[in-house]
Amino acid sequence: MRFNFNSSEPIYLQVAQQIQDAIFTKTYAEGEQIPSTTEISRDFHINPATVLKGMNLLVADGLIEKKRGIGMFVVEGAQGKIVEKRREFFYQDEVVKLISEAKKLQISQEELVDLIKRGF
Amino acid sequence: MDGIVAKEIKKNFSKKTVLENINLQIKPGKIYGLLGRNGAGKSTLLSIIANRIFPNEGNVTLDGSTVFENDEALGKIYLMSERNLYSNSSKLRQLLNTTELLYGDFDYNYAQKLANIFELDLNQKFGKLSTGYRTIFKLIISLCVPVKYVFLDEPVLGLDANHRELFYRELVDNYVKTGKTFVISTHLIEEIANSLEHVFVIRDGKVIVDGDVEDVLENAYLISGPAKEVEQYTVGLNVIGQETLGNIQGNYVFGELDGERILPDTVTVEKMDLQKLFINLTNARGQLK
Numbered sequence: 001m002r003f004n005f006n007s008s009e010p011i012y013l014q015v016a017q018q019i020q021d022a023i024f025t026k027t028y029a030e031g032e033q034i035p036s037t038t039e040i041s042r043d044f045h046i047n048p049a050t051v052l053k054g055m056n057l058l059v060a061d062g063l064i065e066k067k068r069g070i071g072m073f074v075v076e077g078a079q080g081k082i083v084e085k086r087r088e089f090f091y092q093d094e095v096v097k098l099i100s101e102a103k104k105l106q107i108s109q110e111e112l113v114d115l116i117k118r119g120f
Numbered sequence: 121m122d123g124i125v126a127k128e129i130k131k132n133f134s135k136k137t138v139l140e141n142i143n144l145q146i147k148p149g150k151i152y153g154l155l156g157r158n159g160a161g162k163s164t165l166l167s168i169i170a171n172r173i174f175p176n177e178g179n180v181t182l183d184g185s186t187v188f189e190n191d192e193a194l195g196k197i198y199l200m201s202e203r204n205l206y207s208n209s210s211k212l213r214q215l216l217n218t219t220e221l222l223y224g225d226f227d228y229n230y231a232q233k234l235a236n237i238f239e240l241d242l243n244q245k246f247g248k249l250s251t252g253y254r255t256i257f258k259l260i261i262s263l264c265v266p267v268k269y270v271f272l273d274e275p276v277l278g279l280d281a282n283h284r285e286l287f288y289r290e291l292v293d294n295y296v297k298t299g300k301t302f303v304i305s306t307h308l309i310e311e312i313a314n315s316l317e318h319v320f321v322i323r324d325g326k327v328i329v330d331g332d333v334e335d336v337l338e339n340a341y342l343i344s345g346p347a348k349e350v351e352q353y354t355v356g357l358n359v360i361g362q363e364t365l366g367n368i369q370g371n372y373v374f375g376e377l378d379g380e381r382i383l384p385d386t387v388t389v390e391k392m393d394l395q396k397l398f399i400n401l402t403n404a405r406g407q408l409k
Contacts, residue, residue: 008393037296042289045314046292047292
């Protein structure tokens with residue numbers, strides 16, 4: 001796993017986000033084990049309580065589950081769940097921003113549609 | 121009360137007040153950061169808690185009993201200080217033995233493992249070590265000594281980037297395995313920020329911040345944009361620092377923002393990291409509400 005932390009967001013959210021990304025890109029396939037809290041803490045010098053808080057967010061979202069005495073595993077269907085969630089956010093996160101920037105640049109609706117077609 | 125509690129600690133050196141009215145609690149099983157600028161009183165405070173020196177006023181308790189002249193309590197606390205307390209002619213192995221005499225059950229296997237990792241030959245004399253390796257040797261002792269509370273005063277003094285990286289790794293590993301409490305005083309905040317759970321910031325002999333890192337950073341912002349708009353947006357808030365570049369201004373705010381105010385398009389709100397917050401809080405200009 002590759003972690004790339006920035007300073008502007010709480011670390012536990014970044015931990016959750018990056019594990020989620022790894023599940024999304026199938027770096028961790030469904031049913032597979034993900035690195036333990038200890039491993040992540042040690043390798044990235046993050047307080048274990050912070051890592052655990054991030055992991056717990058993913059447990060609450062039903063993306064990973066704890067198998068007692070073994071570790072954390074990716075839940076079956078987790079990848080699909082993430083795709084679904086990201087689609088929901090796609091409009092408000094990306095499309096709204098795109099249109100707002102386009103307006104600032106005085107790009108018309110038709111021009112924007114043409115640009116999207118060109119890039120697709 | 122659980123853990124170490126320092127109450128109303130005051131300390132003067134001749135006429136100079138070094139600590140005035142320090143109150144804090146160190147709970148078991150956490151990694152704490154003790155941050156302050158040079159001369160803020162960090163080392164003095166750690167020395168008082170470990171009963172190396174006495175305060176003029178106040179007391180320190182461990183699980184309810186005083187630590188002063190209390191061997192049982194002091195057997196649970198280890199302070200690695202900047203000062204070198206070892207004689208130059210002692211062999212490193214002998215020093216490990218001496219530590220065992222004082223604290224009991226020294227983990228020699230772990231010490232050897234760490235010595236290998238850091239490439240330190242334990243058959244040398246202490247006096248032959250470079251500054252960096254003296255620190256490394258003291259760190260090895262700190263990690264292997266069987267105490268519940270480990271205080272590290274400037275633990276990366278003289279260490280190069282590779283050795284610091286190794287140390288942070290071993291620190292977290294040791295913490296996870298043993299559940300010991302660590303209190304770390306350091307200047308290199310950025311490197312250790314994510315490993316800390318709780319932070320104390322000392323300034324002019326007083327504790328000015330005492331909280332979980334996450335909570336503290338929750339309300340630490342950098343508001344930037346055109347000077348006029350930034351001033352307008354931050355008026356009345358706890359502005360602890362400022363940066364300007366031409367007409368662009370950045371105000372560092374520590375405390376809640378006013379949710380009622382409308383954020384102009386030209387103004388951006390970012391979070392501060394621990395290092396930035398520290399610098400602004402301990403600058404001559406920065407101050408708390």
